[in-house]
Amino acid sequence: MWSSFKRWFHQWGSPKWFYERSLVWSRWLGVIALVCIPAGILWGLLFAPEDYQQGNSFRIIYLHVPAAVLAQSCYVLMAAAGFVGLVWKMKVADVVLKSAAPIGASFCFLALFTGAVWGKPTWGTWWVWDARLTSMLILLFLYFGVIALESAIQDAITAGKAAAVLCIVGVVNIPIIKYSVEWWNTLHQPATFKLTEKPAMPMEMWLPLLIMIIGIYAFFGYALFLRSRNEIIERERRTLWVRELVERESAA
Amino acid sequence: MSDRSQPLNLWQVFFAVVKRDLLLAFRRRQDLANPLIFFVIVISLFPLGVSPEPAFLATSAAGVVWVAALLATLLSLDAMFRADYEDGALEQMILTPQPLFLLVLGKILAHWLVTGLPLILLSPVLAIMLHLDESLLAILVLTLLVGTPVLSLIGAIGAALTVGLRVGGVLISLLILPLYIPVLIFGTGTVQAAAAGSEYAGFLAIQGAILMLALALAPFAAAAGLKISASN
Amino acid sequence: MSFSSLNDVIHMGGHGLYVWLSYGAGVAILSYNLVAPKMKQNALMKRLSQQLKREKLAK
Numbered sequence: 001m002w003s004s005f006k007r008w009f010h011q012w013g014s015p016k017w018f019y020e021r022s023l024v025w026s027r028w029l030g031v032i033a034l035v036c037i038p039a040g041i042l043w044g045l046l047f048a049p050e051d052y053q054q055g056n057s058f059r060i061i062y063l064h065v066p067a068a069v070l071a072q073s074c075y076v077l078m079a080a081a082g083f084v085g086l087v088w089k090m091k092v093a094d095v096v097l098k099s100a101a102p103i104g105a106s107f108c109f110l111a112l113f114t115g116a117v118w119g120k121p122t123w124g125t126w127w128v129w130d131a132r133l134t135s136m137l138i139l140l141f142l143y144f145g146v147i148a149l150e151s152a153i154q155d156a157i158t159a160g161k162a163a164a165v166l167c168i169v170g171v172v173n174i175p176i177i178k179y180s181v182e183w184w185n186t187l188h189q190p191a192t193f194k195l196t197e198k199p200a201m202p203m204e205m206w207l208p209l210l211i212m213i214i215g216i217y218a219f220f221g222y223a224l225f226l227r228s229r230n231e232i233i234e235r236e237r238r239t240l241w242v243r244e245l246v247e248r249e250s251a252a
Numbered sequence: 253m254s255d256r257s258q259p260l261n262l263w264q265v266f267f268a269v270v271k272r273d274l275l276l277a278f279r280r281r282q283d284l285a286n287p288l289i290f291f292v293i294v295i296s297l298f299p300l301g302v303s304p305e306p307a308f309l310a311t312s313a314a315g316v317v318w319v320a321a322l323l324a325t326l327l328s329l330d331a332m333f334r335a336d337y338e339d340g341a342l343e344q345m346i347l348t349p350q351p352l353f354l355l356v357l358g359k360i361l362a363h364w365l366v367t368g369l370p371l372i373l374l375s376p377v378l379a380i381m382l383h384l385d386e387s388l389l390a391i392l393v394l395t396l397l398v399g400t401p402v403l404s405l406i407g408a409i410g411a412a413l414t415v416g417l418r419v420g421g422v423l424i425s426l427l428i429l430p431l432y433i434p435v436l437i438f439g440t441g442t443v444q445a446a447a448a449g450s451e452y453a454g455f456l457a458i459q460g461a462i463l464m465l466a467l468a469l470a471p472f473a474a475a476a477g478l479k480i481s482a483s484n
Numbered sequence: 485m486s487f488s489s490l491n492d493v494i495h496m497g498g499h500g501l502y503v504w505l506s507y508g509a510g511v512a513i514l515s516y517n518l519v520a521p522k523m524k525q526n527a528l529m530k531r532l533s534q535q536l537k538r539e540k541l542a543k
Contacts, residue, residue, distance in 0.1 A: 037514070041507070046493065049486055057499035063510040086476075103517055110513045114506040121499050141430040148426050152417050158484040162413045165480065166427060169409055169473050173431050176462065180434035187441055219514065226521040230528055237532055250533035 015232045016241050018092045022225040029221040036215025043208035051205075060118040062209055066216040068111035068132075071139060072174075074104030074220065078146065079171035082164025091235065092228075094160030097167065098150055099227035103220060105143035112136050131185035135178050142170045156235055265350045269358030270365075276335070277366045283331065287367050288374060291324040295378045306383040313382035314392055314443035318436055320378075321371050321396060325403040326428065328367045330421040332359065332411040333478065342415075343482055352478065353471040360408045360471065368400035391446045398459040399439040405463075405470035406431050412477030416484050434462060 011017050044062035051058035078097045085093035115133050116126045127133070146163050153159035201209075236242045260268070277284055298316045299309060336342040345355050375396055376389050384392065410428035414420040442455040487493045496503045 045503070045507070047486060050497065055499055056496040057502050059496070059503050060506045063506055067510075067513075102520075106513050106517060110509060113509045117502045117506045117509075121502050138430050138433055141426075145427040145430065148423055149413060152414070152419055152423055153484070155484055158480055161480040162477065165409070165473055165476050166413060169406075169431065169469075172469065173434070176434045176465075177430075180437040184437040184441055187444065219517070223517040223521065226518070226525070230521055230525050233525075233528055233532070237535075242532075243536060246529060246532045246536055249529050250536075 012092055013088070013090050015091050015095070015236050016239075018095075019229055019232050022229060026222050026225045029218045029225070032218035033215050033222055036211050037219060040208050040212035040215050044212065048205050048208055049202070054122055057118060057121040060114050062212045064111060064114040064118060065209060066213045067107045067114065068136060069213060070216050070220055071104055071108035071111050071136070071143075074100055074107065075139065075142065075167070075174065076171060078104065079167040082167040085160055086164050086168075092232075094157070094164070095228050095231045095235070096224065097146075097160065097163055099224055099231055101143060101146045101150065101163075103223050103227070105140060105147060107216075107220075108136060108140045108143055112140060129185070131178075131182045134185070135181045138177055138181070139174070142174075146170070259349065262350060262354055265348070266354055266358045269355050270362045273359055273362030274365065277362065284366055284370075287324040287328045288370050290327055291320050291371055291374065292378065294320040294323060295382070299382070310383040310385060311447075313379050313384035314388070314395075314447075315440045316382060317375050317379055317384075317392065318396075318399075318439045321375065321400060322403060322429075322432055322436060324371060325367055325400065325407060326425055328363070329407040329411045329424050329428070330414075332363050332408060333415045334411075334420070337415045337481070342478060346479060346482055352475040356408060356412070356474045356478065357471040360404050360474070363408070364401050364404040368396075368404055372396045372400060385447065388443055388447055391452065392443050394456065395439045395442045395459060398456065398463055399435050402435045402459075402463050402466045403432060405466040405474075406435075408474040409470055409477055412474040412481060414481075415478065416481040435459075438462065 040062060044059055048059070048062075050056055078100050081093040081097040081100070084090055085097065112133065115136065119128055119130075119133075120126050146166055149166055150159050150163050153162055233242055233245070237246075295316055298312075298320075302312075303309070333342060336345070346352055348355065372393060376393060379389055379392055380386075407424070407428055409431075410424040411420075413427065414423045417423060438455055438459045442452050442459065445455055446452040494500055494504075
């Protein structure tokens with residue numbers, strides 16, 4: 001049992017194995033994303049009932065919430081990958097960390113953008129220093145930090161380790177930041193009404209949301225593997241299997 | 253230290269690092285004064301840029317002092333490990349039998365003594381210039397006393413990760429400023445809560461908890477960062 | 485279907501601008517995350533295959 005687990009775990013140390021498996025996983029993730037995202041968007045935009053308070057502007061939720069959830073869990077994934085990379089020196093973990101950062105940052109930006117656009121009809125202004133929006137903004141800064149550090153260090157292995165330390169420090173900080181921002185928010189503006197906390201959403205409203213969240217996660221996996229494969233080819237370009245792969249690809 | 257064959261105990265090493273760093277800092281007085289001058293200038297820009305009206309300044313004084321202290325600390329971070337990195341002392345430190353995090357903690361303490369502490373001593377004067385209510389001065393100083401060590405501790409992580417890079421200075425701000433936000437929020441928030449007449453001891457306690465957490469974790473992260481930077 | 489005509493869908497009960505602006509940004513972000521790595525992959529493959537050819541010629 002333990003030895004088979006160990007064998008399974010050690011496979012992850014091989015970039016070649018990861019590259020080949022990720023092609024298979026990507027296919028499934030791509031199918032899920034391709035089904036769920038259009039279905040979720042169409043259902044959310046056209047078929048879900050109007051919100052009795054916010055009217056049709058609430059349809060932004062079907063982008064805003066999945067993007068926000070993904071941006072947060074992506075950072076946690078990066079920290080977990082960083083931990084694995086530091087402890088077990090796995091090349092694949094470094095690759096995943098580096099590849100996830102720009103995707104997470106882009107979804108963090110999307111969450112902020114849709115939050116601001118949603119704020120205009122709901123609060124009457126584009127930006128409110130609401131606790132959730134503010135901590136999303138800080139999360140975006142954390143992503144920028146990781147991306148900047150990765151690109152500032154020339155050597156890929158050193159860059160991976162440094163980014164891993166930064167991500168772990170960041171992930172320890174995220175709960176503190178969230179708590180402090182919420183406290184600060186109640187200190188300054190008591191009782192703003194919240195965007196997404198609502199008395200139990202009806203089924204036909206949250207089902208498309210659930211589908212969207214599943215779709216976005218699948219999309220994230222797909223995009224992550226896409227970037228990871230590029231990164232692996234770049235890092236392993238001197239190995240035989242990458243040379244053969246390049247030859248096969250260029251012949252085709 | 254007469255017997256060279258006897259290895260130093262941990263406290264001796266710790267204080268040797270603090271002493272060495274303080275000595276080095278006092279040899280370069282101008283570098284010592286620069287963050288302080290920056291602190292004063294930033295604070296005097298604020299009334300010029302926004303409004304000199306006493307009532308307005310009084311409400312924003314704590315925030316302005318805190319932001320300026322934060323930026324002044326940031327300015328001094330890049331130098332924390334750079335000289336040691338460039339002359340090779342850092343590699344010696346990594347090779348010592350004593351744990352690296354202890355030496356790093358010594359350097360952080362020295363950094364706080366030469367930047368954080370002078371800022372705290374200067375802050376009441378500037379707060380008075382910003383018309384902060386006199387009853388709040390002590391609380392402001394108290395929040396700075398608990399908060400600025402956290403700035404040095406977290407800052408050390410950023411300094412450690414960027415020490416080998418030419419662009420270090422700018423990058424540190426990008427890495428570290430988001431992590432400073434809780435310190436800033438509780439620092440100014442405590443003063444504002446006290447100004448509003450509410451109970452603030454609990455908020456100070458939270459700041460203390462953040463300090464303890466930073467004290468327990470940051471030296472390890474900074475030591476890991478230094479090892480990574482030195483291996484490059 | 486909670487709308488009766490295409491016009492209603494575009495109008496979104498007065499919130500059309502906000503809803504469509506958000507979804508436009510969503511489509512942009514999704515396609516960025518697909519197009520950028522694909523373009524990088526093409527450039528990378530091209531560079532590496534040229535490098536391989538050069539190495540073969542040098543031998």
